[in-house]
Amino acid sequence: MQGADYASYMERYKDASTPDREIVVEAAGYAAVQGSDFKPVTGFEDMEGAALHTGEQGRVDWEIQVPEAGLYHMSILYYPIEGKSSGIERALLIDGELPFEEAAYLQFDRIWGNELEEAERDNRGNDLRPRQVERPEWREAMLKDVEGYYAEPFQFYLTEGKHTLSFVSQREPMVVKQLKLFRHESAPAYEEALAGYRNDGAAETEGVLLTVQGEDATAKSSPTLYPQTERSSPAVEPYSSSKTRVNTIGGYNWRVPGQWIEWKVDVPETGLYKVAFKSQQNFVRGIYSTRRLLIDGEIPFQEMELVPFRYKSGYRLDVMGGDEPYLYYLEKGEHTLRLENTLGEFAPLIREVEESLFNLNAMYRKILMITGAAPDQLRDYRVEQQIPNLLETFEEESERLKRISMELHRLSGGTGDAEALLKTMSTQLDEMIDEPYTIPRRLGSYKSNTGGLGTWLLRTREMPLEIDELYVASPGKKLPKTGAGFFSQLKHEATTFVNSFVIDYNQIGNVAEDKDAKSVTVWIGSGRDQANTLKAMIDETFTPETGINVNLKLVQMHTLLPATLAGQGPDVAMQIGNDIPVNYAMRGAAADLSGFPDFEEVVERFRPSAMVPYSYEEGVFALPETQTFNMLFYRKDVLSELGLDVPQTWDDVAELFAVLNKHHMEFGLPLVLQPQYPGENIPPNSLFAALLMQNGGEFYRNGGKESDLDSRVGIETFKTWTEFYTDYKLEREFDFPNRFRTGQMPIGIADYTTYNQLTVFAPEIRGLWGFAPIPGTPQPDGTIRRDVPSGGSATIMLDDAEDKDAAWAFMKWWTSDEVQTMFGREMESLMGAAARYPTANINALDRLPWPVDDYEQLKAQFESVRGIPEVPGGYFTGRHLLNAFYSVVVGSADQKAMGITIKGEKAEPRETIVEYAQFMHEEIRNKRREFGLDE
Numbered sequence: 001m002q003g004a005d006y007a008s009y010m011e012r013y014k015d016a017s018t019p020d021r022e023i024v025v026e027a028a029g030y031a032a033v034q035g036s037d038f039k040p041v042t043g044f045e046d047m048e049g050a051a052l053h054t055g056e057q058g059r060v061d062w063e064i065q066v067p068e069a070g071l072y073h074m075s076i077l078y079y080p081i082e083g084k085s086s087g088i089e090r091a092l093l094i095d096g097e098l099p100f101e102e103a104a105y106l107q108f109d110r111i112w113g114n115e116l117e118e119a120e121r122d123n124r125g126n127d128l129r130p131r132q133v134e135r136p137e138w139r140e141a142m143l144k145d146v147e148g149y150y151a152e153p154f155q156f157y158l159t160e161g162k163h164t165l166s167f168v169s170q171r172e173p174m175v176v177k178q179l180k181l182f183r184h185e186s187a188p189a190y191e192e193a194l195a196g197y198r199n200d201g202a203a204e205t206e207g208v209l210l211t212v213q214g215e216d217a218t219a220k221s222s223p224t225l226y227p228q229t230e231r232s233s234p235a236v237e238p239y240s241s242s243k244t245r246v247n248t249i250g251g252y253n254w255r256v257p258g259q260w261i262e263w264k265v266d267v268p269e270t271g272l273y274k275v276a277f278k279s280q281q282n283f284v285r286g287i288y289s290t291r292r293l294l295i296d297g298e299i300p301f302q303e304m305e306l307v308p309f310r311y312k313s314g315y316r317l318d319v320m321g322g323d324e325p326y327l328y329y330l331e332k333g334e335h336t337l338r339l340e341n342t343l344g345e346f347a348p349l350i351r352e353v354e355e356s357l358f359n360l361n362a363m364y365r366k367i368l369m370i371t372g373a374a375p376d377q378l379r380d381y382r383v384e385q386q387i388p389n390l391l392e393t394f395e396e397e398s399e400r401l402k403r404i405s406m407e408l409h410r411l412s413g414g415t416g417d418a419e420a421l422l423k424t425m426s427t428q429l430d431e432m433i434d435e436p437y438t439i440p441r442r443l444g445s446y447k448s449n450t451g452g453l454g455t456w457l458l459r460t461r462e463m464p465l466e467i468d469e470l471y472v473a474s475p476g477k478k479l480p481k482t483g484a485g486f487f488s489q490l491k492h493e494a495t496t497f498v499n500s501f502v503i504d505y506n507q508i509g510n511v512a513e514d515k516d517a518k519s520v521t522v523w524i525g526s527g528r529d530q531a532n533t534l535k536a537m538i539d540e541t542f543t544p545e546t547g548i549n550v551n552l553k554l555v556q557m558h559t560l561l562p563a564t565l566a567g568q569g570p571d572v573a574m575q576i577g578n579d580i581p582v583n584y585a586m587r588g589a590a591a592d593l594s595g596f597p598d599f600e601e602v603v604e605r606f607r608p609s610a611m612v613p614y615s616y617e618e619g620v621f622a623l624p625e626t627q628t629f630n631m632l633f634y635r636k637d638v639l640s641e642l643g644l645d646v647p648q649t650w651d652d653v654a655e656l657f658a659v660l661n662k663h664h665m666e667f668g669l670p671l672v673l674q675p676q677y678p679g680e681n682i683p684p685n686s687l688f689a690a691l692l693m694q695n696g697g698e699f700y701r702n703g704g705k706e707s708d709l710d711s712r713v714g715i716e717t718f719k720t721w722t723e724f725y726t727d728y729k730l731e732r733e734f735d736f737p738n739r740f741r742t743g744q745m746p747i748g749i750a751d752y753t754t755y756n757q758l759t760v761f762a763p764e765i766r767g768l769w770g771f772a773p774i775p776g777t778p779q780p781d782g783t784i785r786r787d788v789p790s791g792g793s794a795t796i797m798l799d800d801a802e803d804k805d806a807a808w809a810f811m812k813w814w815t816s817d818e819v820q821t822m823f824g825r826e827m828e829s830l831m832g833a834a835a836r837y838p839t840a841n842i843n844a845l846d847r848l849p850w851p852v853d854d855y856e857q858l859k860a861q862f863e864s865v866r867g868i869p870e871v872p873g874g875y876f877t878g879r880h881l882l883n884a885f886y887s888v889v890v891g892s893a894d895q896k897a898m899g900i901t902i903k904g905e906k907a908e909p910r911e912t913i914v915e916y917a918q919f920m921h922e923e924i925r926n927k928r929r930e931f932g933l934d935e
Helices: 006-012 190-199 344-371 390-412 417-434 440-461 486-499 528-546 557-565 580-586 599-603 608-614 636-642 650-662 686-694 712-726 736-742 754-761 804-814 817-831 842-846 852-862 875-889 892-898 909-930
Strands: 023-026 032-034 039-042 050-054 058-066 070-079 088-094 106-108 112-114 132-134 139-142 155-158 161-171 174-182 209-213 227-229 246-251 260-267 271-281 289-295 307-309 312-319 328-330 333-342 465-473 519-524 549-554 572-577 623-635 747-751 769-772 788-797
Touching (some): 006 155, 161 852, 289 344, 333 465, 344 390, 528 804, 528 817, 557 572, 572 804, 623 636, 623 736, 623 804, 712 909, 736 747, 736 754, 804 817
Antiparallel strands (some): 023 174, 039 050, 050 174, 058 161, 070 174, 088 161, 112 132, 227 246, 246 465, 271 312, 271 328, 623 769
């Protein structure tokens, strides 16, 4: 289903006509559907006539008759019904084929707004971040590039006659009323538009100044565009040096192409006005942030397609048109102003750099197949002779990067680091062209530079902008000053400094003051955004429903142990590691949750595997928050080039090693973690754990009284694991996302949250990779066992909690389906897809906005997830498993440098694991004796 890109498609049809015709396709008149959640609806949300409800999985076909061949724009009239709070994604097929690559990723926005008109305040006088809720309505949207590389909407070439249009659902449901094929007319130039206003009798208004606060936006395309709190400048309105005020919108969150914000403005009289924004763009140097301005859904004139907001420290006034402001014709009444993020003049340059990076990475893989990752410095590989078009490609890309660098310099009006990086890459390519025999020894720096180019792509696509106020004013009316003068800034700095001594910034939201009311002290160890979100949810739902106040504190979680020992700890601690609950329980510091009457009902929210690390001696000492596990990531394009399939078993993996090794490529196994400080509790390696579980092994026997790693299965598993590194020479430590991106490591096993990182981090390989359950071990009945261990975090109740019932009520609320779903969506709304929350709650995970096909793979692996138990002395398991591993794989010299104790040179696997298992036995016995348990 993969086609050429849109630029190639348009080049092919550049001479085609654009007929001035309109073809309307009623969605309810479909020819065929595939999928269960497709049904006609009538009179939906006040829309007359029939429409079509489309599900998040499936396909719908419409048959159309085209009267005249040519290029057509296409729009869709849709309603974003409730789903999982993410953008709606569809692929468009014409006659069963993808017309061009970008048509596989069409996105339709949901519409968001503040839940309340006025920001609420906590009992310390600070504004609370307004919660974002959907404000769905019927909207007509043009089909366009979701990445923002093409400013104009897509055009589709259709021959005269009958055609089939198909929408393939990829994420989220929506209701579709109609599709329309037509010719989209571009906006006139400003001089032409102004002449039109004058001809229609429009005149400049006088004495009008309308001010709209940026945070009062009425609609936006993403919940990440919530109102912001600006405390670093006195220029904003409203301002307070001591209290938190919601006073701007946008900022770094408003950086993704296609995101828009709308404001309403009520104009008192018909006439011509100027428009200005009080804004801050101190985010990106070297280039400028670009916006498209629409009024009532239309671009008033061409110049508003590209509105530049250049870099400057602090807030300033941006008048549209500058010293000679543009005039806009507005009739009396309410109007909608929209600013939409666009790549503007940088779009074609960024797209070309992405193409260049793709080509350079392809050449890197070809060189790698000949030389390997560490070429012999004294050998002439003659890569320029063995790889067709290598030097020609280098020359083309060097010229392209030079041209882009010059254009960037022209657009930005100066030299920046972005330009320098492109020059560095092109210089290196020139040197490799002049001296091709040096290509192998330059491979390391070549890879670094292409990695830098990938980072450049990500950074350059980001165009943040913060808006404090916008003004609609008569042409002669003086606009207000920015309020960012020297003395006001000096006063701001002084008062902020003084306040820092009297205000507790670790305290989040409301503070419980009523001594008679129930209250719970909760510590959270993550970021302030997470803490603010959680506190808002507590104040909105938990406290009103239960009458229990929550004092939420943002702390460094390593302080939990000393605080608990000193009797100063919290009632509940959140987001703590898997090893802490049982270790605290052994010492009587954690409360047993299994005694609460509704405990069995609560644990039904999680898979049994999630509860394993928190269970100890008939008790359970934590509730899971997150649960993560490994998946197999693979590059579809590279495996296809090599003629390889996704491996299903470890035998398949062994065969794959041979092919990858032949081409000097790598298979990525989970990293062999090293302790960051002496005595750190590191979990058993996840690959060893998976192999052990798949073969029916356990970590402990006799109810956790002994290590089972010296059993037959344990020994065989250890031998298999170490052979990956001794026989196949796999690497122990590497940067998987970067190597996966270049194709050097086209397949590997990594935590499933790597998916979120790759989605954002590597846009140039979008659609070229996937993930699947990890390889498994065949069973006698023909099935494949794919057991995989899980990690995660938990919420613990301290045994010193004064009101355990109130603490339990909070823990139940926090781990409930609704709250975990809301928190997951809020986190993704706040920080984007890279922050998708790996909740342990089964139903909440179902409700997070995963693409359907990918989530099916995730669910398939989830069926085989198992937990690793925690036992007294169990911290020796991960530690000595690592010691045993290095004894076999590395040997003495390297281990001594790492501070790992070993005996002799490289050891034999069987003897080594048996010896280290004895250390594990002894520590388990010692700890059981210490805690008065059966030995």
